[in-house]
Amino acid sequence: MLFSEYYDIDKKEELSFLDVLLDVDIPYFIDPRLLRTTTVPEFENAWTKLADIFGKVLISLKNSSRINDPYWNAAERLICYKEISGTGLGYSRESHEGNAIGKKLRKEILMNLKDLVIKGETDPVLFELVCVFERNISFDRLSDLLTALLIEEISDYSERIFRQYNLETSDCTINGLSKRLLKNPYKGKETILLLPKEFLSPFPLVFEMSDLETYNVVKNEILDEYMKLFGFAFKKSEEKTRDNVRDAFYKDKNFRSLVIEEYRERELKSYDFNKDPAGLYSWYENSKKAVEHVPLSKVRRVIASEKELLILTFEAIELFKNFVEDKGGWRLLYNEDKPRSEESSQLLFYGVVSHYCDRINVDLNREANNGRGPVDFKLSQGVLKTIIELKLSSNKKLSHAVETQIPIYMSQENIKTAILLIVKVTDTKATNLFINDLENSYSKGKIIVFVVNAFAKKSASTA
Helix, strand or coil: CEEHHHHCCCCCCCECCCCCCCCCCCCCCHHHHHHHHCCCHCCCHHHHHHHHHHHHHHHHHHCCCCCCCCHHHHHHHHHCCCCCCCCCCCCCCCCHHHHHHHHHHHHHHHHHHHHHCCCCCCHHHHHHHHHHHCCCCCCHHHHHHHHCCCHHHHHHHHHHHHHHHHCCCCCEEEEEEEEEEEEECCCCCEEEECHHHHHHHCCCCCCCCCCCHHCCCCCCCHHHHHHCCCCCCCCHHHHHHHHHHHHHHHHHHHHHHHHHHHHCCCCCCCCCCCCCCCCCHHHHHHHHHCCCCCCCCCCCCCCCCCCHHHHHHHHHHHHHHHHHHHHHHHEEEEEEECCCCHHHHHHHHHHHHHHHHHCCEEEEEEEEECCCCCCEEEEEEEEEEEEEEEEEECCCHHHHHHHEEEEEEEEHHHHCEEEEEEEECCCHHHHHHHHHHHHHHHCCCCCCEEEEEECCCCCCCCC
16 A cells, blocks of 8 residues: 555645555665755755765775774774665565665675775775675665665655654654654554655666777677666676676776766666656556456455465456456556566556455465575465466566476475466567467466466557
């Protein structure tokens, strides 16, 4: 449920803060570059504060002669923080819990920064670029670090918004600060922390390396991939590409200088949450509208068997399929004429099916993980359960999903029947043959393949 829904806030005028979901994280992040130009009173000095902290880290490392000496420990303390939950931002699917940078990762970061300091680098923006070039740090961890460092500004801003809408707050302590905030009704003791939309983005580091093609530090094919990917989270399947670029950044001064220069000079605009080109925010309200007037099965309080749960799961998938194929839902899976990410499709599915599951008293959890790898969705009531893995037809790991990923989870969780849901956004002969083979091979087995056609539909006047 949205913050504005729960607290009955009028949205006739556009909200300046991000209207977060109280029970599910959304993958948007604090973009440190946008903090430089913010006009929000509580954050006017935020960038200066961060630059000062990051600058002190580099100075301490410059003076350090070995790991764990006083200067090294001073640098480490500056990026050692307690987890802050409550912003509703991040990659996690079912939790708002923060994700701190642990001791091992801090050591790796500091060692690489120390190496750069030895090479003469002193620019504090190096810290911002860490999330692109470090192997084990993700955008949400950098955002969590910024949240911890700016917790006073964030809590002050949240207090002001709560006062503006006359919401009943209570005394609480957050990172040693005494504040009056709201408790999250879905998360027990967790407080709600609001953030201005103007410095949030799904792409925390977005800029083009327009001059890199003239610089041959990396092989052309790797450079081409880098041009496409920079500014976005590197995918696991492209880890080799990331490592090559990372090595170039740390080893080649000219390459590194060009990256820093482009990063500093590239103009960056605030993300348009109204259009939401990434499709990672608007899915909730769009999916809610999709099922408002759909007649669903009568409410069931107790499901008698796995077969009955499976029938209800098929019904949920058909609801999503009908919405996408026949009710124009496919439009929400594209940004102009390009398919949005797999995450966007998963969120839209989650939105449509979660409203359905609420009405039939079935628990729907995202990214169930038993320690051997995650699957996208688990539907359950009591001991009865089934799982759904949703992938775009463009995903190169469809075979891996049915041959390895899903069977492992089924075995570990003693699940008899699972579903692979393929959203078709590609229409090549090879893809169609491959999907047809999957359907034929698994339609009557323990893993059932469903296909949703999400191709852009032509209007009657152009068809």
